[in-house]
Amino acid sequence: MPTEETGRPGRAPDCLSCAYFRVTWDAGFPRACDVFGIKSRNLPAYEVFAATGRHCPAYERKLVAERPRPEGGADPSAEAEGGIWA
Numbered sequence: 001m002p003t004e005e006t007g008r009p010g011r012a013p014d015c016l017s018c019a020y021f022r023v024t025w026d027a028g029f030p031r032a033c034d035v036f037g038i039k040s041r042n043l044p045a046y047e048v049f050a051a052t053g054r055h056c057p058a059y060e061r062k063l064v065a066e067r068p069r070p071e072g073g074a075d076p077s078a079e080a081e082g083g084i085w086a
């Protein structure tokens with residue numbers, strides 16, 4: 001059954017691409033979720049599922065800034081096509 005939050009059937013959302021995920025300085029509990037206020041060894045979505053039996057409903061895709069193109073620099077897509085010398 002597809003979930004409304006992820007659009008994927010029966011899968012926990014990907015905390016690593018979520019805006020509320022963060023890494024802590026606590027070596028014992030290196031992963032945290034700002035929505036649920038939890039720090040854990042596992043990804044927070046696994047902890048949410050273990051505690052509630054439901055997948056996390058709060059996933060929100062993290063916005064990633066586009067890398068600015070250097071002025072007069074090489075086209076970054078050229079590297080993907082075999083490099084600037086190809």
Ligand code: SF4
Pocket residue numbers: 013014015018019020021022032033034035036044045048056057058059060
């Ligand atoms: S809101 Fe959900 S998907 Fe996002 S970090 Fe927390 S548990 Fe993971």
